[in-house]
Amino acid sequence: DGGITQSPKYLFRKEGQNVTLSCEQNLNHDAMYWYRQDPGQGLRLIYYSQIVNDFQKGDIAEGYSVSREKKESFPLTVTSAQKNPTAFYLCASSMAPNRANTEAFFGQGTRLTVV
């Protein structure tokens, strides 16, 4: 069954801790994305990767880091430098970058809460 899997579904972080959100896809997509969703603000782009071993900052990259060592995986680390990390995080993927007319497919999201 093809799709995007995000884990965990819920995550609690203490102040000053780094946490890593997992995103795995078996759609054979080249491009992967991380978005943050806050109430009333829609989705904002954190990082994206068009190909393995390459990634670019999005609009709100400060306090986050990513890696893309495998085509299937694009983990997001929320570092202690991110001052307001409580949000709903969505991972997405799409076909090759030069096929920009294709839609992105989304995972079910991870809700991160700072306690």
Add this chain to the structure above:
Amino acid sequence: AQSVAQPEDQVNVAEGNPLTVKCTYSVSGNPYLFWYVQYPNRGLQFLLKYITGDNLVKGSYGFEAEFNKSQTSFHLKKPSALVSDSALYFCAVRDMDTGRRALTFGSGTRLQVQP
């Protein structure tokens, strides 16, 4: 820079009545436009997209959208609303003429269909 505006935070409609959710966009080049739907605590589901050609695009669950280049709009429509259509709807754009391949999303419109 590309951007999307969804001017209504919420749209209320009675079941059986037609619905419209508004979206306007701004890109420097030619747009690819998308509509997604989100149910509570879930990821986004793709509804439909405009790439080129016919200005009226048909999508999933009876939804359609009308592309209007002169008004830079891409409004989502459905002839007869269902209570189950109640959800959060996002419009998104990808500018073909820039290097940025990630989708840019609007702030979302909550659709409430009353029985």
